[in-house]
Amino acid sequence: MARKPVQIGRGAESVTVQQLLPPSTDRISLVMAPAADRPGYWGTPTSTLDWCEENYVVSYYIAEFSVGIGSWSFHMTLQYEMQLLDELPMIYSCCIFVYCLYECFKQEHAVNLFSVILLLTFSVIVSVIYLIWKEPVFHQVMYAILVTFLVFRSVYIVTWVYPWLKALGFTSLSVFLLGFVLWNIDNMMCDSLRSARDILPPVVGAVTQLHAWWHILTGLGSYLHILLSLQIRSTYLKHRPKVQFLCGVWPMLHIESQKDS
Numbered sequence: 348m349a350r351k352p353v354q355i356g357r358g359a360e361s362v363t364v365q366q367l368l369p370p371s372t373d374r375i376s377l378v379m380a381p382a383a384d385r386p387g388y389w390g391t392p393t394s395t396l397d398w399c400e401e402n403y404v405v406s407y408y409i410a411e412f413s414v415g416i417g418s419w420s421f422h423m424t425l426q427y428e429m430q431l432l433d434e435l436p437m438i439y440s441c442c443i444f445v446y447c448l449y450e451c452f453k454q455e456h457a458v459n460l461f462s463v464i465l466l467l468t469f470s471v472i473v474s475v476i477y478l479i480w481k482e483p484v485f486h487q488v489m490y491a492i493l494v495t496f497l498v499f500r501s502v503y504i505v506t507w508v509y510p511w512l513k514a515l516g517f518t519s520l521s522v523f524l525l526g527f528v529l530w531n532i533d534n535m536m537c538d539s540l541r542s543a544r545d546i547l548p549p550v551v552g553a554v555t556q557l558h559a560w561w562h563i564l565t566g567l568g569s570y571l572h573i574l575l576s577l578q579i580r581s582t583y584l585k586h587r588p589k590v591q592f593l594c595g596v597w598p599m600l601h602i603e604s605q606k607d608s
């Protein structure tokens with residue numbers, strides 16, 4: 348698991364071990380031992396998770412560099428409210444993707460009220476439980492369940508319905524799973540990674556921020572998964588979708604306008 352903030356005391360009066368040390372200790376520790384967290388603008392972390400990336404080492408205002416508005420606010424501040432902005436939308440967006448992929452072979456404009464209510468209820472229950480029981484593993488398991496539903500449905504569709512979409516489906520899955528592997532290594536081998544960063548040149552050290560790779564790879568994997576969902580749905584609706592590569596590298600979906608058909 349990611350490290351939980353080491354805290355002395357509770358609430359507003361609490362301080363981290365690092366804050367009790369004189370500023371010079373911080374600098375010495377950079378040479379003598381794995382780089383340590385520093386105090387920063389946003390105060391003591393109140394989030395229930397604190398990732399392996401050393402806090403406030405690059406900027407006094409940013410605890411951890413990251414991506415996306417919710418994730419960026421969480422990593423920048425390590426405040427509990429911002430953590431919710433990062434984590435709860437994962438559940439909501441994943442529920443939307445589950446709905447799309449399980450309802451993709453329905454007529455245009457059809458709405459399955461039962462699925463909508465089921466997924467809405469799931470989202471509300473997960474949110475309420477997570478607001479009361481601040482256990483990150485609970486959120487992670489709920490998210491993993493939703494991703495597993497997506498994986499099984501995608502594998503079914505690319506195996507039995509549209510086999511020509513196998514490459515896209517399995518690329519999306521592999522990229523996402525590679526991100527998950529790196530996320531686990533970052534959590535389990537944090538001390539070794541921090542020690543390595545102490546002796547590596549800064550640019551090489553930055554590449555060992557595996558949580559950042561998790562964000563890059565899940566971002567890419569999710570993008571490819573959305574592309575796959577769009578392909579499936581528009582193929583079903585006979586819109587003749589085609590994956591085209593912007594500048595020869597970036598995959599995008601091209602759908603011919605209705606009057607061309």
Ligand SMILES: CCCCCCCC/C=C\CCCCCCCC(=O)N[C@@H](CO)[C@H](O)/C=C/CCCCCCCCCCCCC
Binds near residue numbers: 418494497519
């Ligand atoms: C067939 C391909 C499947 C791809 C699925 C794509 C699903 C996309 C769904 C939502 C997109 C949002 C993802 C962005 C997440 C950004 C937020 C984030 O990473 N926050 C972290 C902190 O910054 C957060 O705390 C991390 C939580 C990690 C939870 C780990 C979940 C485990 C995933 C399990 C995968 C199981 C695969 C099972 C295969 C059978």
Ligand SMILES: [Ca+2]
Binds near residue numbers: 402
């Ligand atoms: Ca950290």
Ligand SMILES: [Zn+2]
Binds near residue numbers: 413418558
């Ligand atoms: Zn993150």
